[in-house]
Amino acid sequence: MRLYQRLPSFSSVAKGETAVLTFPIGATYDQVVVKHTGVTAAQIKNIKIKVNGKQIATFKHGTDLNKFNDRYQYKLTAGYLDFHFKRDEMKTLLEQRALSLGTSNVFEGADVITSVTIEFDIDAGAAAPVLKAFAYQSDVAPFGICxxxxxxxxxxxxxxxxxxxxxxxxxxxxxxxxxxxxxxxxxxxxxxxxxxxxxxxxxxxxxxxxxxxxxxxxxxxxxxxxxxxxxxxxxxxxxxxxxxxxxxxxxxxxxxxxxxxxxxxxxxxxxx
The missing domain is CATH 2.60.120.730 (Jelly Rolls)
Incomplete structure (x- = not known):
């Protein structure tokens, strides 16, 4: 079953600071959407996605992330950054969903997930940054491949x-x-x-x-x-x-x- 959830607030949302979004553990994340006002995509820099403190992906800034998404025909909306874990360009639904971020720890033998975060620097030239995050989730699953x-x-x-x-x-x-x-x-x-x-x-x-x-x-x-x-x-x-x-x-x-x-x-x- 698909769920659509508001995520917890970012920490340290201020120009010149590093904002951090911490995901609740247990869900399977297909996509995370970050709404940003008072700061442009280009002013969101050094984007890092981490699992258990280990960096799995990075983008120089929101502009690069948007280019990456547009390349794969993921629809862009002004004022939003999209983090696609489920890869819709794969041929089968099984392959698409296999790449989602499962964070459930109830499956024996699977990686134990203790933390998932998105963090980035907010440029000192930003106006008055405000960030809100939302998640598109699917059935509970362990962390597999990503x-x-x-x-x-x-x-x-x-x-x-x-x-x-x-x-x-x-x-x-x-x-x-x-x-x-x-x-x-x-x-x-x-x-x-x-x-x-x-x-x-x-x-x-x-x-x-x-x-x-x-x-x-x-x-x-x-x-x-x-x-x-x-x-x-x-x-x-x-x-x-x-x-x-x-x-x-x-x-x-x-x-x-x-x-x-x-x-x-x-x-x-x-x-x-």
Whole structure:
């Protein structure tokens, strides 16, 4: 049965402070909605989602979170930030719900969940921040698998840029890698243990993304391994000796142009 609940109040809601929302334990969280007034999405910074104090996902600011959601066609509403744990772009309802955050501790052998929080910094330039949070919940379940992300800071120049420090962890799969930069990216290539998994110009990548229900985002180029909504197509991190992404930037790219990766993973709580 689906429940729609008001969540407890954030702590430390003031400009220049770190606001923290603590989830009640026991429910299964499909989505959490944060209504914000007196502070813009861009002024909500260093967003972190933590389970048992362990960071599972982060976004630089609310603008990045909105871009992430819009990419997957999660509907945006001005004045709200949405945290989607259930992943509606997956092919089957079972796969969608498998990624929800179950926090019940009544299931023998499951991870014991003691805390789930969302925290972020409120920019000192905010006007008069007010935050309210709501949850869309489903049937009680243990914590199983979830989506996580990691950021990889980069500086890219014209021509080929090889990145070989993307984190690999046992019992973990990579769903997608998003390249965020103002530079023009011409080609993306992914190799795993020397085998080429992906090697396409970005105009073809854009066509594939559009054909599979992904919205284009300014300054984002994405290698998405689960375009068909099949979680089994995510790339396994097990037994990986070498994993590298090659970004080919346009000839007019200024040396050391700032960039970063958002790497999406799926794993259990203990992984990554």
């Amino acid at each position: 989506t996580k992300n990691r950021h990889v800071p980069l500086a890219i120049s014209a021509g080929e840029n090889e990145i070989d420090n993307i984190v690999m962890a046992p019992n973990t799969r990579i769903l997608a890698v998003h390249v965020v930069t103002a530079a023009t990216v011409d080609q993306l290539k992914v190799q795993r243990n020397g085998a080429t998994l992906y090697d396409l110009p970005t105009d073809v990548i854009a066509k594939l993304n559009l054909a599979n229900g992904r919205n284009a985002q300014a300054d984002w180029d994405s290698v998405d391994f689960v375009l068909e909504g099949d979680i089994k197509q995510a790339v396994s991190c097990d037994d990986v000796q070498d994993f590298r992404l090659t970004i080919t930037a346009a000839d007019d790219t200024v040396a050391s142009t700032p960039a970063y990766l958002i790497v999406e993973y799926v794993s259990g709580l203990a992984g990554l």
